[in-house]
Amino acid sequence: MAATRLIAMHINKGKTLAQCLEARTDYAQNPEKTEKGNLISAYECDPMTCDEEFLLSKRQYRQFTGREQKGDVIAYQIRQSFKPGEVTAEEANRIGYELAMAITKGKHAFIVATHTDRPHYHNHIIFNSTSLDCLHKFRDFKHSGLALQHVSDRICLEHGLSVIEPKPYKDRLRRSKYPKRPRLRDDICSAIDQALDRKPKSFEECLTLLEAAGYEIKRGKQTALKGKDQQRFIRLRSLGDGYTEEDIRNAISGAGRHVRRTYSRQVHKRPGFNLLIDIQERIQGKGAGYERWAKVYNLKQISETFLFMREQHIESFEDLYAKSEAAVERFNGLNDQIKSAESRMASNLALQKHIQNYARTKDVYAAYRKSGYSRKFFEEHRAELTLHKAAKDAFNALGSEKIPSIRQLRQEYADLISQKKAAYRDYREAKKQMQEFLKARQNVEMFYGEEMKEEREAAKERQEEIHKH
Numbered sequence: 001m002a003a004t005r006l007i008a009m010h011i012n013k014g015k016t017l018a019q020c021l022e023a024r025t026d027y028a029q030n031p032e033k034t035e036k037g038n039l040i041s042a043y044e045c046d047p048m049t050c051d052e053e054f055l056l057s058k059r060q061y062r063q064f065t066g067r068e069q070k071g072d073v074i075a076y077q078i079r080q081s082f083k084p085g086e087v088t089a090e091e092a093n094r095i096g097y098e099l100a101m102a103i104t105k106g107k108h109a110f111i112v113a114t115h116t117d118r119p120h121y122h123n124h125i126i127f128n129s130t131s132l133d134c135l136h137k138f139r140d141f142k143h144s145g146l147a148l149q150h151v152s153d154r155i156c157l158e159h160g161l162s163v164i165e166p167k168p169y170k171d172r173l174r175r176s177k178y179p180k181r182p183r184l185r186d187d188i189c190s191a192i193d194q195a196l197d198r199k200p201k202s203f204e205e206c207l208t209l210l211e212a213a214g215y216e217i218k219r220g221k222q223t224a225l226k227g228k229d230q231q232r233f234i235r236l237r238s239l240g241d242g243y244t245e246e247d248i249r250n251a252i253s254g255a256g257r258h259v260r261r262t263y264s265r266q267v268h269k270r271p272g273f274n275l276l277i278d279i280q281e282r283i284q285g286k287g288a289g290y291e292r293w294a295k296v297y298n299l300k301q302i303s304e305t306f307l308f309m310r311e312q313h314i315e316s317f318e319d320l321y322a323k324s325e326a327a328v329e330r331f332n333g334l335n336d337q338i339k340s341a342e343s344r345m346a347s348n349l350a351l352q353k354h355i356q357n358y359a360r361t362k363d364v365y366a367a368y369r370k371s372g373y374s375r376k377f378f379e380e381h382r383a384e385l386t387l388h389k390a391a392k393d394a395f396n397a398l399g400s401e402k403i404p405s406i407r408q409l410r411q412e413y414a415d416l417i418s419q420k421k422a423a424y425r426d427y428r429e430a431k432k433q434m435q436e437f438l439k440a441r442q443n444v445e446m447f448y449g450e451e452m453k454e455e456r457e458a459a460k461e462r463q464e465e466i467h468k469h
Contacts, residue, residue: 002095003164004152006145007077009126017058017074021051024075028113028124039093039114043100044132047111053128054109060134076138078103078125080152085424086161088338089116095155096123102151107131108138119428160345160417184230186261189243191215193260196251203249212307298447305443308436317444324437331434334427341420348413351394355406358391360384 011020029047031037037047045053054075062068080099082092096112104110110127129138141147153163195209207217210225216233218224223245224233236245242259250256314320361384368385371377378385395403404412 002083002152002156002161003081004099004145004148005079006140006148007079008073008140009075009077010071011074018051018055020074021054024077025051025111025126028077028111028126030113030115033115033117034113035089035116039089039116040111041093041097042111043097043104043106043109045109045111045128050109050111050126054130057109057128057130057132057134061130061137064134073129073137073140075129076127076140078127078148079122080125081120081122083162084119084121085421085428087121087159088342088424088427089114089121091159091342092121092123095159095161096125098155099123099148099152100125100127102155103127103148104138107133107136160413184227185234185239187227188215188225188234189239189261192239192243192248193258196248196258200252203245203252206248206252212310302443302447305440305447308440309444320437320441320444324434324441327430327434327437331427331430334423334430337423338420338427341416341423345413345416345420348409348416351404352406352409352413354391354394355403355409357387358395361388361391364388 009020009024011017015023029037029040034040040047042050058074078096078099080092080096082095087095093112093114096114100110100112104127108127108129108131110125113124113126115122115124127138131137149164156163191210191213192206195206195213198209200206200209207219207223211217214228216226218226218233222235222237224235226233236243236248241247242261247256247258251258309320312323314323364381364384365388368374368377368381
């Protein structure tokens, strides 16, 4: 399932044509969104210099035709978003390339960048408004968005994906109720619930758990808490029944029973962490201010890394190394499983096509044999005979294996789609988990430097011995 949108791009106020093209293409090719540029494909241009190539074609267009229009469209962008969990990033990029070829008919240069920074993978397709021969412009037309969606749906169906079913206006859902906006006090109550679930032995230990969850504690006559997004402290006594200091102490000692609030609460998850900065490498040519900022940044990231390790019950570098290797192995296994299913699906579709072509051209081939393999007959029916030969070659490649029926192949294809979707449900979670473990391992190694070198080598040797046995 893919939602599409066609956007005409113009020159922004206060910017030149070259600056606008560079800004649009640079955003599409952002390495952090395209897995370091591995999910970028292009047609009749180099992704690294596509903005300059687009600019050159527009200059040649003015020279060849003498036409120049104020407020002209400099390029077009197609956004194609897929349903979460339905496609891999590589398959999404291939579908985007097919869509761009179908829309431009191979007459305009384009790039396809697949972004994976969201749960739904999506393509940014940017194609030049000027044709490759620099004599024409892409002609947008009325209802082009509907035509684009139709072409996208057709390509999605060819790849075994679902499509968006349009609904009449009267059948569309109308929202009459709006969700209650979460409050900071609700988040604090939720954090207290989680701390009490861990069975602290004292009120002070409960406060320590809240500090580990990211809250700042003000101790005194009236205990108060302040979260990351709060500007002021909130006293426990203002949280209501069950969450005052007296109620919490009674729940811990067993003198009272803690009752959770029944309304729904939004719980803020611990923010993720990033890789540490190599200050000595980055500081070249920069001032003392950057060095101070980098030190504070690294301190925050290593703190988040240690919190992550505590949540995962990691007590040594050996545990971290083992869990990161297990996460990588799990991700690679799921990735291989999905790619294997895709390969079998492609072979299945190809065999279906050969069977259909064989059935459609067998009468032509029989007539060709009766003609004594006439050269004239072959030239008149070259296309049909070529398809027939390709189908026979595909059947011969099966060897002694029985050629399956179309019904069997379609059933097998449906089963492969189900297997792929089932594997993909765990694929994204495994990828995220692997990235977190690898970032944590790299941060720990960089933080401790040479001190970790011997321990890292020892952990690696122990893991290799475990795999041997």
